Amino acid sequence: MKKIIIILIIILSFTGCYNYKELNKIAIVSSIAIDKKDDKYLVSAQVMNAKQDKESESSQVVVYEAKGETINGALRNMTMKAPRTIYGGHLSKLVISEEIAKEGIANIIDGFQRLTEIRNEFTITIARNIEASKVIKIMTSTESVPAEYVKTSLETADISSALTYSTKLDEFASLYLKKGIDPVIAVIEVDNYEKKGTTLDNTDTTDPITKIVLGNIAVTNNGKFEKYLTKEETIGYNFIRNQVEEIVIPVKCDDKYYASITVLKNKTKYKVAKVNNKYQIKYFINSNGVIGEYDCSDELIKEKVINNLEKKAEKKIKYYINKALEAQKDSKSKFLGFERNIYLNYPKYKDEEYEIKLNVNLELSRKGELRNSSKGAKKNEY
Amino acid sequence: MDIKEIKLLQKNNPDLKIRELKNDKTNINTIYFESLCDSDSINDFLLKPINMNTIKSINDIKDKIPNGNLKEVTDEKTLFECLYNGFTVIEIKNKFLSFETKFPLDSGISEASNEKVIKGPKDAFTENYQNNMGLIRKRIRSKDLVFKEHVIGTTSKTKVSLIYVDGIVDKKLVNKIEKKLKTMTMDYVANSNYITENLNNNNYMFPTNLMTERPDYVGFQLMEGRVAILVENTPQVIIIPAFFSDFIKTVDDYYQNTKNVSITRIIRVLALIISIFTPAVYIALTTFNQETLPTSVLINFSIQRGGVPFPSIVEAIIMWLTFEILREADTRIPFVMGTSMSIVGALVLGQAAVEAGLISPIMIIIIAISSVASLLFNDNDMVNAIRIWKLLFLLLSAFVGLYGVFIGLVLFIMKLCSMDSYGFDYTDPNAPFNMQAQKNNIILTKKYKLNKRNPFLTDNSNRR
Numbered sequence: 001m002k003k004i005i006i007i008l009i010i011i012l013s014f015t016g017c018y019n020y021k022e023l024n025k026i027a028i029v030s031s032i033a034i035d036k037k038d039d040k041y042l043v044s045a046q047v048m049n050a051k052q053d054k055e056s057e058s059s060q061v062v063v064y065e066a067k068g069e070t071i072n073g074a075l076r077n078m079t080m081k082a083p084r085t086i087y088g089g090h091l092s093k094l095v096i097s098e099e100i101a102k103e104g105i106a107n108i109i110d111g112f113q114r115l116t117e118i119r120n121e122f123t124i125t126i127a128r129n130i131e132a133s134k135v136i137k138i139m140t141s142t143e144s145v146p147a148e149y150v151k152t153s154l155e156t157a158d159i160s161s162a163l164t165y166s167t168k169l170d171e172f173a174s175l176y177l178k179k180g181i182d183p184v185i186a187v188i189e190v191d192n193y194e195k196k197g198t199t200l201d202n203t204d205t206t207d208p209i210t211k212i213v214l215g216n217i218a219v220t221n222n223g224k225f226e227k228y229l230t231k232e233e234t235i236g237y238n239f240i241r242n243q244v245e246e247i248v249i250p251v252k253c254d255d256k257y258y259a260s261i262t263v264l265k266n267k268t269k270y271k272v273a274k275v276n277n278k279y280q281i282k283y284f285i286n287s288n289g290v291i292g293e294y295d296c297s298d299e300l301i302k303e304k305v306i307n308n309l310e311k312k313a314e315k316k317i318k319y320y321i322n323k324a325l326e327a328q329k330d331s332k333s334k335f336l337g338f339e340r341n342i343y344l345n346y347p348k349y350k351d352e353e354y355e356i357k358l359n360v361n362l363e364l365s366r367k368g369e370l371r372n373s374s375k376g377a378k379k380n381e382y
Numbered sequence: 383m384d385i386k387e388i389k390l391l392q393k394n395n396p397d398l399k400i401r402e403l404k405n406d407k408t409n410i411n412t413i414y415f416e417s418l419c420d421s422d423s424i425n426d427f428l429l430k431p432i433n434m435n436t437i438k439s440i441n442d443i444k445d446k447i448p449n450g451n452l453k454e455v456t457d458e459k460t461l462f463e464c465l466y467n468g469f470t471v472i473e474i475k476n477k478f479l480s481f482e483t484k485f486p487l488d489s490g491i492s493e494a495s496n497e498k499v500i501k502g503p504k505d506a507f508t509e510n511y512q513n514n515m516g517l518i519r520k521r522i523r524s525k526d527l528v529f530k531e532h533v534i535g536t537t538s539k540t541k542v543s544l545i546y547v548d549g550i551v552d553k554k555l556v557n558k559i560e561k562k563l564k565t566m567t568m569d570y571v572a573n574s575n576y577i578t579e580n581l582n583n584n585n586y587m588f589p590t591n592l593m594t595e596r597p598d599y600v601g602f603q604l605m606e607g608r609v610a611i612l613v614e615n616t617p618q619v620i621i622i623p624a625f626f627s628d629f630i631k632t633v634d635d636y637y638q639n640t641k642n643v644s645i646t647r648i649i650r651v652l653a654l655i656i657s658i659f660t661p662a663v664y665i666a667l668t669t670f671n672q673e674t675l676p677t678s679v680l681i682n683f684s685i686q687r688g689g690v691p692f693p694s695i696v697e698a699i700i701m702w703l704t705f706e707i708l709r710e711a712d713t714r715i716p717f718v719m720g721t722s723m724s725i726v727g728a729l730v731l732g733q734a735a736v737e738a739g740l741i742s743p744i745m746i747i748i749i750a751i752s753s754v755a756s757l758l759f760n761d762n763d764m765v766n767a768i769r770i771w772k773l774l775f776l777l778l779s780a781f782v783g784l785y786g787v788f789i790g791l792v793l794f795i796m797k798l799c800s801m802d803s804y805g806f807d808y809t810d811p812n813a814p815f816n817m818q819a820q821k822n823n824i825i826l827t828k829k830y831k832l833n834k835r836n837p838f839l840t841d842n843s844n845r846r
Contacts, residue, residue, distance in 0.1 A: 001797060005774075008789065012781040019783065022694060023668050024687040028680060048681055089673035090680060119673060148677070 027084035030061065030147035031093035031122075033132035034108060036100050040067045043074035044133040045086060046147055060145055063137050071111045088118035092151045094169075095125050095188060097132040098225065105185070106176055106223025109169060123154060123166045125186045126218045126225060135188055138210050141203040150212060154186055157214055162238040162247040163231060165217050176223055180339030184237070187215030187228060221333035229327055236324025239285055239317060240336050242268035248292060251312040257295035261313045261364070263287045272345040279342050279354040285317060287362040306364055314360040321358060385411055385473055398465075403429070405437045414470040420485040424470055428481060440477040451482035466539070486510060491517070494595050497760055499634035506595045511541055511614040514597075518545060518612070521601035526550075529612075532563045540571035541614040545600075550607045550840055555804060559609060559622065574613040574620050581622070582804070587770055589763035590803035592621040592628060599633040607839035623803035623839075625810045627823055629764045630654070635826060644825045650758055651824060657756035657768055658794075661698050662775035662787050664748045669694050670783025686742045695780035697741055701749040702776070704731055706769065709753075810838050 027047040035042040044065045064082045068074030078086055094112070096105060105124070112118055127135045140149035154166040166186045167175075175183035190212060196202065197210025216234040219226050229237065238244045244266040253259040265288040273280050291300070291309070298305045328336050338356065342349045385400070392398050397417040403410040410432060414424060427449050435446045444452070455461045455471060455478035464471055468484030491513060494506035507514045515529060526548040534542050544563060546556055559581060566580050578591050594600060595617050600610050603621045611620040630650040635643045667675055668683055675683070690697060708727045715723055735741040756768045771794060778786030801808035811819030819836055821827045833846050 001800065005793065008793070009777070012778065012786065012789075020669055021672070022687070023672070023680075023684045024690065026672070026684075028677075028684065030677070048684075087672070090677045092677065117673075145681075 021085065021087070025084055026087040027064075027082050028090050029086055029088050030090065030145055031095060031136050031150070032088075032091060033095040033097075033127070033136045034071065034100055035097045035132050036103075037067065040069060041071050041074050041100075042067050042133060043071055043078065044136055045075070045078060045082075046136045047082065047084075047086070048145055061139075061147075063133070065133060071108060072115070075115075088115065091119055091122045093123050093125060093136075093147045095127050095132040095135050097127050098129075100132075101126050101185075101218070101220075101225030104224050105172075105220060109173055109176075109223075112169065113173065120169050122169055123151060123186060124169060124172055125150070125154075125166075125188045128187050128189045128215050128218075128228065130190045130193060134193055135190055135212065137198040138190065138193075138212055139198060139200060139202040139208075140212060141208060146212070150188065150214075153212075153214060158243075158245075160246045162235055162244045163216060164214055164234065165238060165241075165243055176220075178340060180334055180341075180343050181337035182220050182222070182333045182335045184217040184219055184229075184335050185225075187218050189213045189215045219327075219331060219333045219335045221331065226331055226333050230323070232320050232323045233327045234324075236320035236322070236327075237336065239266070239268060239321055240283065240324060242266075244268075244287075249289075249313050249316050251309060251316055253294070253296040253298065253309065253312070258293075259291060259296060259309060260293040261289050261309065261362070262292035263289040263362070264365075265289075270341055272342050274346065275355075279346065279349065279352060280357060281338055281341055281354060282357045282359060283321075285321075285358070285360045287313075287317070287360075288365060289313070289362060290365050310362050310364055313362045313364075317360050317362065318358055321360075325356060384476065388413060401429075403432060405432060405435075408438055408474060410437065411473040412470055413465065413473065414483065415465055415468070418466070418468040418485060419470055419483045423483045428470060428472070428483070437474070440472075440474045440479055443472055443474070443479055447481070449481040453480045453482075454478075455480050463539070497594060497596050497599075497633055499596075499632075499637065502634050502637040503596075503598045505597060507597060507617045507619060509615050509617055511612070514612055514617075514619070515543070517597035518600055518604075518610075521597060522547065522604060527604070530560065534563065534566050534577070535568055535571040537569040538571050542571070542577060543612045545604065545610040545612060547604050547607075550605065550835070551609060552607060552839060555609055555623070558805065559611075571613065572615075574611065574616045574618050577611060577613055578620055584801070586801055587763075587767040588626065588798070588801065588808070589629070589761055589767070590624055590801070590808065592624040593618045593761070594621060594633070595619070596633050602633075602636065605835075607835055623806045625803060625806070626798060626808050627810070627812060629759055629761055630824070631822075632760065636829075640826045640828050647824050647826065653755035653758045654768070657752045657758075658772050658775060659787070660748055660752040660755075661702070661772060662779040662790070663784075664744075665694050665698060665776060666779040666783040666787050669780070674784075683744055686744045689739045690742050691740070694745070695776070697745050698749065698776055699773075701741060701745055702753075702773065705749055705753045806838055811836070 027045075029045045030048050031046045033044040033046075035044070042065060044063050047062050047064060049060055049062045064078050064086075066074045066077040066081060068077050075086060094108075096108065100108065109124070113120070136146065138146060140146045154164065157164050158166055164186050165184060167183050172183045172185070175181055190210065192210055194210050197208070202208045202210055215228065216231055217229050217237065219229060235244075235247065238247075244263065247263045247266075249261045249263060250258050251261055267286045269284045269286075271282045271284070273282065294300060300306065324336060328334070334340075338354060339349070339351070342354060388398075389400060392400070395415070397415050399412075399414055399416050401412045403412065412424070412428060428447065431447045432443070435442070437443060437446070451469075453460070453464055453469065455464060461471060461478060461480075464480040468482065469480040470483045471478055471480045491505050491508055493504045497506075505517065507517060519527065524547070528544075528546055528548050530544040532542045532544070533539055542563065544556070544559060562581050563577075566577070568576060568580070571577065574593065582590060584590075592603070597619075600619050600621065604610055609622045611622065613620070630647055635647070668687075672680055687694075692700070708723070708731070711723060712720065732746055736743050736746060752772065756765050756772070759765055759768070771790075774793075775787060775790045778790040780786075782789075798809055799807075799813055807814055810816070811823060816837060818834055819838070821832055822836075835846060
């Protein structure tokens with residue numbers, strides 16, 4: 001036993017502390033932005049500025065920029081400017097400019113996958129109408145680290161409104177490599193970009209001068225950016241891909257006023273069949289929801305009114321999905337993944353015609369109590 | 383053997399008293415050690431009756447003096463044995479007889495100072511051999527309770543008795559220990575540790591026997607089929623064998639609600655894990671495997687590490703050493719000086735080191751939690767063994783990170799499994815898994831369900 005311990009200690013000390021890095025010697029990168037300038041990659045890295053004195057007025061993040069023929073080379077060049085080693089193990093967001101996205105996202109992703117230290121879990125986003133490096137320079141107020149701000153707001157938007165969808169590196173790579181489906185990526189926009197937005201002044205007010213705003217999603221084709229989707233198309237896309245967790249659907253309940261249906265649970269299933277030598281995909285969209293708001297005068301106690309609302313909401317969902325279908329028809333991208341769904345069931349499938357059928361079923365939850373509701377109940381109390 | 387020879391000894395032994403009495407022309411010498419004897423009982427039970435009766439020979443004394451413990455002395459060896467044991471020797475015409483007049487040279491039965499209990503008996507062993515025997519016999523009133531006395535120590539002549547309950551104990555274990563006790567050669571036995579070291583051939587860091595000062599625990603363990611060794615002048619009794627799982631149990635576990643005790647034992651196991659692994663895992667995560675930490679935690683650690691000039695491992699070893707020095711000082715220091723030391727320890731070494739930027743606050747938390755967790759075990763040897771393993775894990779993690787921690791874990795389990803306690807597996811009843819013994823392992827069941835004894839210790843009388 002003693003011998004084993006001695007031998008182990010000797011052997012282990014020969015490793016020279018492989019991969020050893022002290023916490024205060026590394027620069028933790030939270031997000032990376034990639035632009036193109038003079039035929040070279042301009043890589044900007046947002047580094048978390050860990051300082052002991054929390055009360056100091058300095059910003060929590062610093063952005064370093066470096067140019068290079070490749071992304072890896074640019075990251076290496078960055079060490080000339082940053083005092084600490086760049087550490088990408090906690091990278092949470094990658095921002096790509098539109099120009100580069102058009103040239104190809106897939107080859108950039110490939111570069112990141114080959115880096116050993118970088119985490120495979122970061123979100124890929126595209127900067128719309130702005131340079132990517134500017135996006136990561138903006139100071140945000142609620143989260144001290146802007147990358148965390150974008151990450152959390154993407155997650156909330158993803159979960160509670162289905163208005164966007166954040167694709168992580170792993171998912172992007174796996175969808176890109178699959179036949180008959182293309183990945184989508186989240187879009188970031190900047191509202192009123194000013195130089196002042198990169199300073200701490202931006203966080204001191206209740207109404208920041210420059211804001212980071214989430215866009216909907218961008219569609220790729222063969223690893224290259226193709227076009228942006230609108231809000232309605234994005235919702236349709238999320239319904240088809242079974243990615244809806246919660247969503248609010250506004251429905252017109254009479255000529256003037258609206259009611260809003262909150263979908264709390266959604267399950268999208270599909271079935272592929274071959275009818276008359278033609279492929280047919282049937283989508284079954286089953287949602288459960290509640291009435292979130294009701295502005296009309298009809299009494300909600302009547303079953304007919306509720307059934308009517310359900311039908312209207314179903315129609316609305318169909319409308320969203322049809323928008324998404326139209327968007328796919330206009331482009332070469334296969335972001336809805338119909339071909340893949342057919343291929344999984346009929347492996348002999350080869351780019352033939354197919355037909356989509358929708359079966360939307362929304363059920364409003366009728367169990368529950370109404371307390372202190374001013375609408376829909378009879379006026380019978382004084 | 384002559385009275386004159388004995389008188390010569392007075393030169394080197396000032397407390398050796400020889401009193402000459404004359405009774406009817408008979409010369410009577412009483413010889414005793416003033417320091418070992420009770421002068422009241424000598425006066426009342428020896429000198430008074432001698433004065434009141436007519437005594438002509440040694441036989442008269444045997445008949446007429448009322449004293450319970452009487453020994454005939456025939457040779458020089460027994461004479462001195464008697465004298466050193468607090469007997470008073472009476473000489474008439476070169477014939478000797480001895481009476482016990484021992485003075486209790488120790489503190490009376492008091493509360494246990496190291497193994498405190500909330501509920502349960504408070505009495506504890508003392509330095510008095512007879513008292514200690516009595517405390518055990520009081521609890522097991524059976525003729526099966528055996529005390530096998532040995533005298534060990536060529537100069538000190540310390541009484542050591544092997545205690546077991548006949549019919550429950552494994553005879554092989556008794557024979558093994560008895561054989562070793564008989565062949566033990568030492569000149570001086572100061573403490574029970576002298577005996578255990580010689581009983582055990584292997585020098586393990588983890589303790590392979592329990593030491594307790596509580597007679598109720600000894601009684602409990604004897605009834606489980608273990609063997610106890612009582613050493614004269616030692617308030618601790620040795621219990622043999624002891625397993626690793628015994629150190630997460632305490633005496634008063636059996637005096638409390640079993641469900642609560644089970645939870646407490648789970649906490650003790652967690653404390654063991656915490657005390658051994660926290661510093662090592664912290665070093666591994668912050669210097670090698672940073673990607674495993676959540677981002678916010680990493681930023682937090684990184685902020686606290688800012689400005690600290692030493693590598694984490696040096697920082698950890700400094701803090702670990704500081705704590706060990708404080709702990710050692712705390713056990714050695716007189717009670718009155720304790721408060722001043724805790725102020726220096728807590729304020730100066732802890733807070734000031736952080737404010738000076740030498741140590742990061744998180745490291746103080748890590749070392750503190752791990753050190754406090756190791757103090758849950760009241761056996762000092764166990765705490766010290768944990769300390770060494772903690773350091774070993776720390777070094778392994780400083781070289782290769784989490785990988786090193788797992789190498790250490792494999793070594794740790796290998797070491798525990800290869801150990802034996804007097805022929806029993808040290809990891810009983812976990813490593814050779816025994817379902818029956820699990821009733822009193824981490825989960826404690828009610829006493830009426832513990833109707834069978836530990837199957838490793840007893841084979842013949844398993845049922846209670």
